[in-house]
Amino acid sequence: MVVAPGPSRTDDPAFAADASVVVNDVSVWFGQKVALSDLSCSFGAGVTGLLGPNGAGKTTLMRAMTGLIPVNQGAVQIEGRDPRRDRSVHRRMALVPEDEAVPSGLTARQFVRYIADLHGIAGREAPDGALHTVGMLDAADRRVDTFSKGMRQRTKVAAALVKNPYVLVLDEPLNGADPVQRVNLIALFKQLGAQGRTVIVSSHVLSEVERMAERLIVLMNGRLAAAGGHHAIRDAMDDRPRHVLVRSTDARRLASSLIELESVGGLTFDTVRAGIVIETLQARELATELPRRARDASVRLLEVRALDDSLESLFRELVR
């Protein structure tokens, strides 16, 4: 285990306590385009979600972490070793790339066996076990290049698992998987994280990241935008307005009674959801005042729901 180098970062949510993957002031650029800029963070045991819009630098970061690309500045260390210089790192680390490309002409079993052979893993049990883990054993003798996108992803996950990695980097691993397989893969990733492995997952399906990752690293334009649990990130963003949907028996009367409140920053009628959306900087005060005002105005509250407490809205807010 390696503790993040440099000054103490124990209180910084971008850094894990017992980090196995350390990204230290990393910059990567391709010609004029800066893909990562002075990025510092670390990853430890458990599942960490890597979030960001397209072009944020997620895939570049994953490639830099696994040594597929060199960094122009800074350093990446996997258990204290440079993945570009020390190829033994790859014994303990696996990447599931986002690309759909898979070896042509090989069956799923042959492909996973190939990866096992490259890692010096003997016997048929390990490849078959990995395929069984992702629910692909029944299709083990079918050619990988004839698979659907979801099946390819699961086969690549099996190829990653066959080496029993301590650090698992997954770039959009749920792409194309059907709902049942998504549930199974999420359970698998959580299980791997619970075993003390470092699991780093990027995804655009935010609700799924919310379900599997206890910690988030959010990237924007190649920089660190936020880090921590999604509730923690939300709390850290208290200076940003929140939105609350209120459905009631009389929206207009309720709106007129709320408009004068200090905790209400703005108010709009939402015809689609048949309610009013209140923008507030003081959510707690609003929560106290809202039932009182509704009662005084003889309006019955049907639903009060924070619109931006989900990861989706958090993400939207971060990338706005």
Add this chain to the structure above:
Amino acid sequence: MTVATPVRAGRPGRRFFAILRYTLQSCFPPRRWVAVLMPCAGALLFGLLALTVDDTAQRAFANVAAEGIFGLVMPIAALIIGDSVLGAGGRAGRFHFTWLSPTPIWQIVVGRWLGGSLVALFTIVPACTAAAYIAGSPESAWPTLVAAAAGSVSYVAIFIAIGCLTRRAAVWSLAFVFFVERLLGAALTGVAQLSPTWESRAIFVAWIDDAPSRLVRDGIPQGGAAIFRLALVTIVALALAIWRMRHMRMVGASD
């Protein structure tokens, strides 16, 4: 769902043979095989073409082989093979699976080269040899076989090195064949000395009995010395590929 705990075994050569097997199994999908077999068919056609030349069978075949076989179909076949074993996989994002392993880089490069060379030895080399029989010059078959084998094996190494040096391996490989070898090599002996086209021609010409004098090029190694030169070129190309692969920037199909 559980994750199996694999048993690691250190049997020597396991990784190397895995790379070799993978190269033969996966780097040549059906379309690639068609592409490799087309220059082979071209070699046979050049054998037929030699029948139309008004000269002795051996001299006619020598003239056709020097330009058509060693100067065109052999490099093209080797280019397709060399690109198949590395460049195509790199562009498609399939090479990640091999690179992200503790396998030593030299084993990856040499394994791929050996796989590509085996394909060349069982496709274009027999086709070139068969062309000598088709041309009615069976005495030229043995020199053709040796020259084509040495040339194509060397070419595969060069094209693997180009695949490590540049993302557009096929384009640069074509540029190497037509601009560096054909144009510069024709004018500059120093370039021809390092060229599989010119050196394989020199092997062939040195070992046939009745070689046209215009095919004998002064200043470059001939016969066995040319084989040695091609071996050196192959080793240097593989060393360059190994060095370069350590520093490669691996990108995906979408980049």
